[in-house]
Amino acid sequence: MLTAEFINTLFEAELPEPSHWESYYPQRNLPPGAIVTRFGPSPTGFLHTGGVYVATLGKNLAHHSGGSYFIRIEDTDQAREVPGSREQFARAFKYFDIESDENDSNSKWGPYEQSNRAPLYHTYARELLRNGHAYLCFCTREELAQMTEKQLAAKVQTGYYGSWARCRNLSQAEVMNRLEAAKTYTIRFRSPNGPPTRVAYVDLIRGPIEQQDNVNDIVLLKSSDQSPRLPTYHFAHAVDDPLMRVTLVLRGEEWISSVPVHLQLFKALGFELIPYAHIAPLMKFDGASRRKLSKRKDNEADVDFYIRSGYPAGAVLHYLRGLANSRFAEMTFEESASSALSLSECGVAGPIFDLVKLESISREFIAQLSTEEALKSLLTWARDYDPELAEKLSRNLPLARRIFANERQPGVGQRKDLAKWEEFRPAYGLYFPELFPLISDPSDSRFAPVKPDMVVKLAKDFADSYRHEEDKEAWFEQIRRLAAVHGFAPTAGQYKKNPENFAGSISHVSNAIRIALTGLRQSPELFLVAHNIGEEELLRRVRALTRSEASRSV
RNA sequence: GGCGCAUUGGUGUAGUUGGUUAACACGCUGCCCUCUCAAGGCAGAGAUCACGGGUUCGAGUCCCGUAUGCGCUACCA
Numbered sequence: 001m002l003t004a005e006f007i008n009t010l011f012e013a014e015l016p017e018p019s020h021w022e023s024y025y026p027q028r029n030l031p032p033g034a035i036v037t038r039f040g041p042s043p044t045g046f047l048h049t050g051g052v053y054v055a056t057l058g059k060n061l062a063h064h065s066g067g068s069y070f071i072r073i074e075d076t077d078q079a080r081e082v083p084g085s086r087e088q089f090a091r092a093f094k095y096f097d098i099e100s101d102e103n104d105s106n107s108k109w110g111p112y113e114q115s116n117r118a119p120l121y122h123t124y125a126r127e128l129l130r131n132g133h134a135y136l137c138f139c140t141r142e143e144l145a146q147m148t149e150k151q152l153a154a155k156v157q158t159g160y161y162g163s164w165a166r167c168r169n170l171s172q173a174e175v176m177n178r179l180e181a182a183k184t185y186t187i188r189f190r191s192p193n194g195p196p197t198r199v200a201y202v203d204l205i206r207g208p209i210e211q212q213d214n215v216n217d218i219v220l221l222k223s224s225d226q227s228p229r230l231p232t233y234h235f236a237h238a239v240d241d242p243l244m245r246v247t248l249v250l251r252g253e254e255w256i257s258s259v260p261v262h263l264q265l266f267k268a269l270g271f272e273l274i275p276y277a278h279i280a281p282l283m284k285f286d287g288a289s290r291r292k293l294s295k296r297k298d299n300e301a302d303v304d305f306y307i308r309s310g311y312p313a314g315a316v317l318h319y320l321r322g323l324a325n326s327r328f329a330e331m332t333f334e335e336s337a338s339s340a341l342s343l344s345e346c347g348v349a350g351p352i353f354d355l356v357k358l359e360s361i362s363r364e365f366i367a368q369l370s371t372e373e374a375l376k377s378l379l380t381w382a383r384d385y386d387p388e389l390a391e392k393l394s395r396n397l398p399l400a401r402r403i404f405a406n407e408r409q410p411g412v413g414q415r416k417d418l419a420k421w422e423e424f425r426p427a428y429g430l431y432f433p434e435l436f437p438l439i440s441d442p443s444d445s446r447f448a449p450v451k452p453d454m455v456v457k458l459a460k461d462f463a464d465s466y467r468h469e470e471d472k473e474a475w476f477e478q479i480r481r482l483a484a485v486h487g488f489a490p491t492a493g494q495y496k497k498n499p500e501n502f503a504g505s506i507s508h509v510s511n512a513i514r515i516a517l518t519g520l521r522q523s524p525e526l527f528l529v530a531h532n533i534g535e536e537e538l539l540r541r542v543r544a545l546t547r548s549e550a551s552r553s554v
Numbered sequence: 555g556g557c558g559c560a561u562u563g564g565u566g567u568a569g570u571u572g573g574u575u576a577a578c579a580c581g582c583u584g585c586c587c588u589c590u591c592a593a594g595g596c597a598g599a600g601a602u603c604a605c606g607g608g609u610u611c612g613a614g615u616c617c618c619g620u621a622u623g624c625g626c627u628a629c630c631a
Contacts, residue, residue: 040631041631042630042631044630044631074631076630076631077629077630077631079630080630080631137629141628141629144628144629148628152555155555155556156555156556157555157556157557157627158555158556158627159627186629188629206559206560209558209559210558211557211558212556212557212558216627218628218629219628219629220629221629222629223629226629230629232628232629232630232631233630233631236631252625252631253558253559253560253624253625254624254625254626254631255625255626255631256558256559256625256626257557257558257559257625257626257627258626259558278559280559280560280624281624281625283623283624291623291624292624292625322566322567323566326566326567326568326578326579327567327568329566329567329579329580330578330579347566347567348559348560349559349560349561349624350559350560350623350624351565351566351567352565352566354565354566354580354581356565356580356581357565357566357580357581360580360581361580363592367593407592415591415592415593416592416593417591417592476589479589480589483589491588491589492588492589493587493588505589506589507588507589507590508589509589510589510590511589511590513589514589514590520590520591521590521591522590522591522592523590523591524590524591525589525590526589526590527589
């Protein structure tokens with residue numbers, strides 16, 4: 001056992017006592033049942049889609065219970081910190097509406113970055129040292145690695161326990177000797193380490209869980225040669241969550257195995273237990289098997305993927321809520337955004353994160369936006385990711401509005417062409433003359449099966465007799481006449497019944513014109529195209545084909 | 555290896571004290587509509603409820619075992 005005087009020399013002299021912190025962080029004044037929960041991302045890379053999943057669940061639970069949701073940056077592994085992560089986090093939090101209710105300037109329960117909380121951890125590490133629940137360990141990483149190898153070879157449990165825990169019972173004299181030899185040390189938890197026992201607790205999602213109790217003397221404070229000396233996740237969790245007055249620990253399922261450690265730490269620290277809810281991770285198919293959505297392998301695991309591609313946050317969040325509580329998948333976007341999620345409805349198996357499903361939800365989402373909402377969302381995206389498009393849109397807002405309004409006519413079935421804003425340009429760029437490459441080659445493969453000479457004939461006749469009719473039917477009648485003149489069936493139905501009687505279907509003719517006008521095999525109806533680009537531009541596009549023929553025959 | 559979690563059609567789930575042909579949504583296929591693609595309408599395929607035992611008159615639902623997948627077993631979180 002180390003003396004109190006000696007323990008004090010290991011820490012800053014003015015380090016507060018636990019009682020100081022416990023009154024410094026009062027209970028929150030919240031209604032009964034209010035949930036206070038936190039999201040704790042580590043700045044070791046981009047924010048993971050699974051993080052948004054957990055965070056949005058937590059924020060929803062907190063807000064619907066009259067509680068509070070906050071983000072605590074868990075940056076205790078400074079070696080693995082990736083520069084720029086925090087900036088990316090901030091952008092992603094904002095985009096997905098999971099920003100923290102609390103921060104260092106509006107709340108007294110901070111700081112909200114663990115690297116700024118070192119004194120807290122030190123106070124409690126010292127306390128555990130004083131009451132014998134912790135000790136100094138001088139084992140080097142090399143020694144620990146060798147030990148693990150031996151354990152593996154001997155087929156015994158790996159870890160720092162029992163007779164393997166060499167520093168567990170060092171005398172104060174031995175400890176002082178090593179300190180004088182300038183050895184670095186960690187502070188380890190002195191686990192109960194008795195005969196194997198079972199431990200049980202209730203998970204709010206899974207119900208009762210029972211497992212073997214922990215016997216490992218896990219590290220509490222990392223190596224003494226670091227500054228500041230930071231805790232491991234386990235210790236940070238056991239200090240921060242009680243003191244930040246969290247009432248629900250919501251985290252990934254990978255933490256289930258660590259609960260026995262956490263329970264022991266809470267007990268040793270004298271804190272009341274906080275209910276746990278472990279969320280099943282988002283999964284993905286890899287061939288025939290499924291695995292956790294991985295930062296390294298899957299670009300849809302990176303939330304920047306959605307921001308960059310222009311998936312509206314509302315669509316992604318709706319999908320994520322549906323994965324958490326399937327009831328939400330059946331709701332309208334509005335209902336799902338305003339309803340309370342529940343832990344008991346969360347599935348226990350990891351759901352497959354299916355990009356195809358997301359795309360379809362996103363299509364629905366964009367389709368139900370009003371013209372103004374859609375335009376605003378598109379412009380916001382384009383300013384960052386397609387400045388050229390943003391510029392063209394801003395210079396012709398009436399046209400931009402018309403494009404969305406065309407697809408949103410009341411009473412008419414709603415088109416669902418766009419799943420993400422990066423699809424806007426390929427689908428609708430054709431409306432902007434500056435973004436449209438003229439098609440002048442009649443043998444372009446997009447015209448198939450209509451032959452090049454027929455393409456030219458159709459283009460020439462169409463342009464020569466073109467009238468910019470204001471009525472949809474009257475306008476399309478031109479195409480029908482054009483088809484009839486060249487032996488094509490005037491309706492698709494007639495061609496279908498007797499294909500042998502015709503040179504082709506009306507659809508061949510309309511598609512030839514479609515390609516000339518839009519360059520696309522799929523486009524909005526031609527009448528709309530004609531009126532959105534205007535007569536002059538229409539004729540310019542169609543005549544590009546006839547000119548090409550003229551120059552070729554010279 | 556040890557420990558833990560999971561397993562209902564392609565996907566997400568429902569199936570709350572065991573009780574008739576396992577339900578819903580999305581997806582998929584075909585047809586209709588149709589100038590293309592969507593949207594819409596109609597019809598359809600698709601699950602021996604992971605596998606094997608057991609309890610029971612009767613099990614997706616309870617019990618045991620097995621398999622498979624995932625996770626933890628770090629001075630990573």
